[in-house]
Amino acid sequence: MRKSLVAGNWKMNGNKSSINSLMDGLVNGLNSNVEAMGSVDVLVCPPAVYLQQVADKVSTSSIKVGVQNVSEYESGAYTGELSLAMLADFNCDYVIVGHSERRSLFGETDAQVAEKCQAALEAGVIPVLCVGETLEQRDSGQALAVVEAQIDAVLKCCGIASFSKLVVAYEPVWAIGTGRTATPEQAQEVHGAIRAVLAAADAEVSASVRILYGGSVNAVNAAELFSQPDIDGGLVGGASLKVDDFLAICSAAAAA
Numbered sequence: 001m002r003k004s005l006v007a008g009n010w011k012m013n014g015n016k017s018s019i020n021s022l023m024d025g026l027v028n029g030l031n032s033n034v035e036a037m038g039s040v041d042v043l044v045c046p047p048a049v050y051l052q053q054v055a056d057k058v059s060t061s062s063i064k065v066g067v068q069n070v071s072e073y074e075s076g077a078y079t080g081e082l083s084l085a086m087l088a089d090f091n092c093d094y095v096i097v098g099h100s101e102r103r104s105l106f107g108e109t110d111a112q113v114a115e116k117c118q119a120a121l122e123a124g125v126i127p128v129l130c131v132g133e134t135l136e137q138r139d140s141g142q143a144l145a146v147v148e149a150q151i152d153a154v155l156k157c158c159g160i161a162s163f164s165k166l167v168v169a170y171e172p173v174w175a176i177g178t179g180r181t182a183t184p185e186q187a188q189e190v191h192g193a194i195r196a197v198l199a200a201a202d203a204e205v206s207a208s209v210r211i212l213y214g215g216s217v218n219a220v221n222a223a224e225l226f227s228q229p230d231i232d233g234g235l236v237g238g239a240s241l242k243v244d245d246f247l248a249i250c251s252a253a254a255a256a
Contacts, residue, residue, distance in 0.1 A: 002210050004226065004253035005167060005233040007043040007128060008240025009068060009096060009214075018241075019050055023057035025243030030250070031061055040233065040254040043094055043128075044240070048082055051090040066094030066128065069102055072115040084123035095120050096235075097127045098150070100173045104134075110150050114157035117166065121158060127166045128235065129154060130214065131194070135174035143172075144193050151197050160201035168194060168211045169235040175215030177237060184224050184231075187213045191230035219248035226256035 014022070026044070030037050045066040046054045055065050071081035087095070097120065098113035113129070120127040131150040133143040147170065154162070170190050172182050182190075191211045198206035213225050214235030225231055233253045239245040 002208065002232045004040040004256060005043060005210050005212060006040060006246075006250045006253045007066065007094070007096075007167075007169075007212065007233070007235045008045060008246055009099070009235055009237055010044070010046050010241060011068070011101075011237065012047060013241055014046060014050060016050070016053065019046065019053055020057070022241065022243060023054060026063065026246065027057060027061045029243065029247040030063065033251075034062075037062075037250060037254050040250055042250055045094070045096055051087075051092065055090050055092075064093040065091065066096060066126075067092055068096045068099070070095045070097070070116060070120065070125075072112065072119045074119075084119055084125055087125060088123070092125060094126045094128055094167075096130065096169075098130045100130060100132055100171055100176060104173070110153035111157070113150070114153045117154050117162065118158050121162055121165055128169050128212070129166055130169045130171050130235070132171040132173050132214070138172065138174060143190065147190055147194060148197050151194060155197075155201060160198065160205055163198055163202075163209045164205045166209070168209060169214045170194065170211060171214030171235060177216070179216060181216045181218075181221055181225075182213075184228050187215070187225060188228040188230055191228065195230050217249060219245045219252075222249040222252035223255065226253050 043064045045068050097116045102108045117127045131147045133146040137146050195206050210232040212233045212235045213231050217234035217236045218239045
C-alpha cells in the first residue's frame with residue numbers, strides 16, 4: 001500500500017507575514033485532525049529564503065519541508081545556486097527536480113534533471129521528479145513518448161533502485177496555472193504508463209513508487225483524481241497557498 005503524498009509548491013510567492021498565517025493555518029488544521037490525516041504525508045516547498053521560517057513553523061507537526069530547485073554541483077562558482085549541503089542546514093527533506101518551469105524557462109535538460117536527482121539521492125534528500133508534456137506534444141500524440149524519455153534519462157543515470165527512494169510527479173504542462181486539468185482518465189493513462197516503464201525494469205520498485213498528479217489540482221477535483229489506481233497524491237500549485245483549499249486536498253488524499 002502506497003502512502004499518499006500532498007506537496008505544496010509555492011513557487012515565487014509569499015512573504016514573512018503571509019507565510020506565518022499560512023503555516024499557522026496548516027499546522028493547526030492538520031494537528032486537529034491527526035487521526036484522519038495519518039494516511040497522508042504533507043510537504044510544503046517554500047521559496048528558499050523562507051526555509052528557516054517554515055522549518056520553525058513545522059516543528060510541532062508532521063509536515064515535511066522541501067525546496068523548489070537545487071544545483072547538481074557540490075559547491076563552487078555557481079552564482080545564485082543552492083547546494084544540497086546548504087539545504088542540510090535546514091533539515092530539508094525533499095527537493096523538486098525538473099519542474100516544467102525549470103525545463104521551459106531555464107533550459108534544464110533531461111540529462112541535467114537526472115544529475116540533480118542523483119545528487120539529491122546521494123545527499124539523502126528525496127527528489128520529487130517532475131515529468132510531463134506540452135500541449136503541442138499531447139496534440140501530436142507524443143505525450144507518452146515524451147514522459148517515457150524523461151523517466152528513461154533518470155533510469156540511465158541513477159538506476160531503477162533509485163526510484164524506491166524518490167517521488168515522481170506527472171505535470172501536464174498544458175494544465176499548469178491555466179485552469180485546465182487533465183481528466184482523471186487522461187492522468188491515469190500517463191501514471192499507468194510511467195509505472196509500466198518502471199515495471200519493465202523492476203516490478204517491485206514500480207509497485208512501490210509514489211506518482212503524484214501535478215496539473216492544477218484543487219479542492220474540487222482532488223478526490224476524483226486521487227481515486228485513480230496509480231495516482232498517489234498531488235503536487236499542488238496555487239491551491240497550496242490557501243489554507244482551506246490545501247487542507248481539503250489533503251483530506252481527499254487521506255480518504256482515497
